[in-house]
Amino acid sequence: MRTPHRGIAVAVAAAAALFPAAPSALATASTAGPRVSCTATLSAPTREAAFGEAAKATGAPEPLLKAVAYMLSRWDDHRGKPSSDGGYGVFDLGDRAPEAWDGADKGRAAGATSQIAAAAGLTGLTADVLRRDPNANICGGAALLASYHDGGDGLGSWRDAVARFGAKNDFVRQVYQTLRSGQSRVTADGQRVTLAADESVTLPAMRLAADESVTLPAMRLAAGADVDCPAGLDCEPIPAPYAKGSAAEPDNTTDYGNHDLADRTGPGGPTLDYIVIHDTEGYYDPSVRLAQDPTYLAWNYTIRSSDGHIAQHLDAKDVGWHAGNWYVNMHSIGIEHEGFAGTAAWFTESMYQTSATLVKHLAQKYGIPLDRAHVIGHDQVPGTVLGATKSMHWDPGPYWDWDHYFDLLGAPIGGDLKTTADVAPGDVVEVRTGYRDNPQPVTGCAAASPPSPDCVTGAGTNFLPLHQSPSETAPLAADPGWKPGSTAGSTYASDISARVVSGHKLVVAQVQGDWIGVWWAGSLAWLHNPADRPVVVRTQAKTVTVKSATAPAAVYGRAYPEASAYTGTGIPVQALSPLEYKIPAGQTYAVSDDDLVTDYYRATTFDGSAPGDRTDLKGQDRYYQLWYAHRQVFVRTAEVDLHDAQRSPVSSTAPPVISGSAKVGGELTASPGTWSRQVAGFTYQWYVDGAKVPGATEPAYRPGAGDLGKSVLVEVTVDDPYFTATSARSAATGPVAPGMFTSAQPPAVSGTPKIGRTLTASPGAWTPAPEKVAYQWLRDGVPVKGATGRTYHLKGHDRGARIAVRVTVSAKAYAKATATSAATRPVTTR
Numbered sequence: 001m002r003t004p005h006r007g008i009a010v011a012v013a014a015a016a017a018l019f020p021a022a023p024s025a026l027a028t029a030s031t032a033g034p035r036v037s038c039t040a041t042l043s044a045p046t047r048e049a050a051f052g053e054a055a056k057a058t059g060a061p062e063p064l065l066k067a068v069a070y071m072l073s074r075w076d077d078h079r080g081k082p083s084s085d086g087g088y089g090v091f092d093l094g095d096r097a098p099e100a101w102d103g104a105d106k107g108r109a110a111g112a113t114s115q116i117a118a119a120a121g122l123t124g125l126t127a128d129v130l131r132r133d134p135n136a137n138i139c140g141g142a143a144l145l146a147s148y149h150d151g152g153d154g155l156g157s158w159r160d161a162v163a164r165f166g167a168k169n170d171f172v173r174q175v176y177q178t179l180r181s182g183q184s185r186v187t188a189d190g191q192r193v194t195l196a197a198d199e200s201v202t203l204p205a206m207r208l209a210a211d212e213s214v215t216l217p218a219m220r221l222a223a224g225a226d227v228d229c230p231a232g233l234d235c236e237p238i239p240a241p242y243a244k245g246s247a248a249e250p251d252n253t254t255d256y257g258n259h260d261l262a263d264r265t266g267p268g269g270p271t272l273d274y275i276v277i278h279d280t281e282g283y284y285d286p287s288v289r290l291a292q293d294p295t296y297l298a299w300n301y302t303i304r305s306s307d308g309h310i311a312q313h314l315d316a317k318d319v320g321w322h323a324g325n326w327y328v329n330m331h332s333i334g335i336e337h338e339g340f341a342g343t344a345a346w347f348t349e350s351m352y353q354t355s356a357t358l359v360k361h362l363a364q365k366y367g368i369p370l371d372r373a374h375v376i377g378h379d380q381v382p383g384t385v386l387g388a389t390k391s392m393h394w395d396p397g398p399y400w401d402w403d404h405y406f407d408l409l410g411a412p413i414g415g416d417l418k419t420t421a422d423v424a425p426g427d428v429v430e431v432r433t434g435y436r437d438n439p440q441p442v443t444g445c446a447a448a449s450p451p452s453p454d455c456v457t458g459a460g461t462n463f464l465p466l467h468q469s470p471s472e473t474a475p476l477a478a479d480p481g482w483k484p485g486s487t488a489g490s491t492y493a494s495d496i497s498a499r500v501v502s503g504h505k506l507v508v509a510q511v512q513g514d515w516i517g518v519w520w521a522g523s524l525a526w527l528h529n530p531a532d533r534p535v536v537v538r539t540q541a542k543t544v545t546v547k548s549a550t551a552p553a554a555v556y557g558r559a560y561p562e563a564s565a566y567t568g569t570g571i572p573v574q575a576l577s578p579l580e581y582k583i584p585a586g587q588t589y590a591v592s593d594d595d596l597v598t599d600y601y602r603a604t605t606f607d608g609s610a611p612g613d614r615t616d617l618k619g620q621d622r623y624y625q626l627w628y629a630h631r632q633v634f635v636r637t638a639e640v641d642l643h644d645a646q647r648s649p650v651s652s653t654a655p656p657v658i659s660g661s662a663k664v665g666g667e668l669t670a671s672p673g674t675w676s677r678q679v680a681g682f683t684y685q686w687y688v689d690g691a692k693v694p695g696a697t698e699p700a701y702r703p704g705a706g707d708l709g710k711s712v713l714v715e716v717t718v719d720d721p722y723f724t725a726t727s728a729r730s731a732a733t734g735p736v737a738p739g740m741f742t743s744a745q746p747p748a749v750s751g752t753p754k755i756g757r758t759l760t761a762s763p764g765a766w767t768p769a770p771e772k773v774a775y776q777w778l779r780d781g782v783p784v785k786g787a788t789g790r791t792y793h794l795k796g797h798d799r800g801a802r803i804a805v806r807v808t809v810s811a812k813a814y815a816k817a818t819a820t821s822a823a824t825r826p827v828t829t830r
Helices: 012-018 047-058 061-071 117-121 127-130 134-147 155-166 171-181 212-225 284-291 325-330 349-366 402-408
Strands: 183-186 192-195 235-237 274-279 301-303 310-312 330-337 375-377 428-431 463-465 499-501 504-513 515-521 521-526 535-541 543-546 589-593 597-602 615-618 621-627 631-636 639-645 653-656 658-660 668-673 680-689 712-718 727-729 742-745 749-750 758-762 765-767 774-779 792-793 805-812 814-820
Touching: 047 134, 061 134, 061 192, 117 127, 117 134, 117 814, 127 134, 127 235, 155 171, 171 349, 192 680, 274 325, 274 349, 284 301, 301 349, 325 330, 325 597, 330 349, 349 402, 349 515, 499 621, 504 521, 504 589, 521 535, 658 712, 668 774, 749 805, 758 774, 758 805
Parallel strands: 235 310, 274 330, 274 375, 301 330
Antiparallel strands: 183 192, 301 310, 428 504, 428 535, 463 499, 504 515, 515 521, 543 589, 543 639, 589 621, 597 615, 621 631, 658 668, 680 712, 712 727, 742 765, 749 758, 758 792, 774 805, 805 814
16 A cells, blocks of 8 residues: 555644644634734735745744745646645645555554645634645744644754654755755745755755554555665555457557567666656656556656656566657656646655656666767657658647756756857757746746646746747747648747757857857758857867768657568568658757667567567668757668768967066966857966976966076966867076065064173074075164174173174075074163
8 A cells, every 4th residue: 555645644732843832723723813914925015025024923944944945836826726645835745644554554643634724724714725825834834834843943843843844855955955945936826935045054864754653665566566766765566467459359469558578677688778757647657547548558766746756667678668769669768757848846855856866866877878869758759751740749838947957867957167258160969948037928828738827927947949040039949840831930828840959059150249049840940049048058069061062861759660570580671761850961969879789679468478478579771870859769870971070170369478577486477368168267387498307287387496597488278178279388487586585574583781791693594594694783774794603792982882683695596695684672781
């Protein structure tokens, strides 16, 4: 039996912990009255303000309220609609009482009730208002969280309360990680909420919840399966059936479902090369039931919105039917995320974090690259044959935050490179759209993805629009496969014709001011790349151009073997059908994988008895995988030339310059000069009289004694993986002059100035330390003949005089320097 998601019993004692004056507040709310006033929260003008008012009303820390709600909903309100577990609103308040603490109807707390009911008792608000009104939901969630608090100061004292609220083994850690990192976003209904980062927050250790350490293994054994998830992640097996259409069918029937058996994690193949990110376009429970329907189709995992809980349906070795493209199915793991492509509301932070943890585990285990060409959206899967592209899917849609997702994967889009407006024809660039600060026009969300709400103006998006000419008013780029017959793309939610999504690589064909002309679906399209907010990073990738000067190269949706590969296998030849696209002469596209497997996995009968069944047939023909329009596609190597990634040329437009004083011990500093392109960094090498100085590779150099009388220059070399390692030299300095001593502390005279006593000189402090020190004693400022030692014995002729010492220091390659001490008081006889 599955462990209940909300193993939370809200009893009278929960309220009593916060409000001891009313131990029966929940049961008698109608007579005893509410214990939290939500008046100020209800009237708060923004969601940001509502969190502040709720914190004041309940005593719960405002940052903690924001972090908990962020993990549950990313601060989105579902417009009164429940999540899969019966939760509502910003705090995903549950609307049903927990079934049992242990999944076997044992240990139920007396008086257990739902979160909605408990929040209603604490606040006096009705359950309906708590479901529908975002501010009311925030107040109710804050009151409920506060009721779980057992006392204590500081955020650390709230961990148990957070654990009870989330009822998920890694929820507490995720909340406190959010407190450390901070978050800010515009919600699906246009509300901006900000949680400032607090690096002083201590993260709790990751551990399994106490009840799960018992229930999960028992559940797995009962199900007869285990889960392929990293340790500590909230996963359960809900296997997809492999069954005949009816029991009466023979074992060799072709009527079966809802996936195929294979050996993808073993030698039989096919290989695992992709992870496909889907959204369910439905709710969690119905989606999971579909995966259990032998007449439907299966994928590998489903992830719940409210808490990131994961259900695994297929072993990685078997082939799911999820991508709409058999070649991609053969080579991919499919992950469905509860939600709808027309809204960001269902893509919670808890979902993002658990999904990323799962994907990182799978990618490492099965050798799948963590990049946007192998961890792909369903919308990036190509059609299979001519005319099929228009029927492909567009999920997870414009509101899936690819930038954030790849940050969580530890593989940030564009790496640590900065976006740049310095691009030139021939450059390969990777698009980094941003999300929160990238609101693009989207229309028709409710119609394209019901029950999504209307599109929200100002909501973050994961794409940038491409235009047919370098102007914001120009028509959007067209996609002849996605929208056949259309001359331009549109802003409609499902129309990906002109959308370049974060992580996509493009080849620059032209540059006009702030606009970059790139090759897109066989035509030139224009991307706005303003200098004050550039959206691309320079990158490197192999590229292809067509071999023929007259005939374009065909584009395919499957890398299937050539016809001759099927000879003698009993497997019918799978026709190679080009898609609606071409690569014309003169156009260049970036390669996303140049080491593809050309194969076809045959699976047509339930028992695998048909000729060639459960065989991965490999061919000799070869393909490259390309970034092409919005999708990943394939092109035959026989039709294109492959060009290795090349560093772009760069030249010095003004030589490096040395500043500072060319003297021993002085500091010389190099500026790199100016260059024809914006360069990420430089290396330095200093030379003295034309000879390289070993180890002198910093931007600054101090000439040593051996450099006296010699000239110095610096060689600056471009240090940027995108550009050739071009060097330029500065002009040489004049001969290095002797160094100069500096006095940090003047000389001093110690001893009693009396006849018969001895005075002692201290040389003071010098930089650098002198090699030699000479002394000259002074009587009333006049040198005393022969008095050149460190000490001076006072005699009768010194009576009444003031005694001082002059110190002279010297060292090789340094000019001599002198300094005089302060004089003593007049010498006396006693």
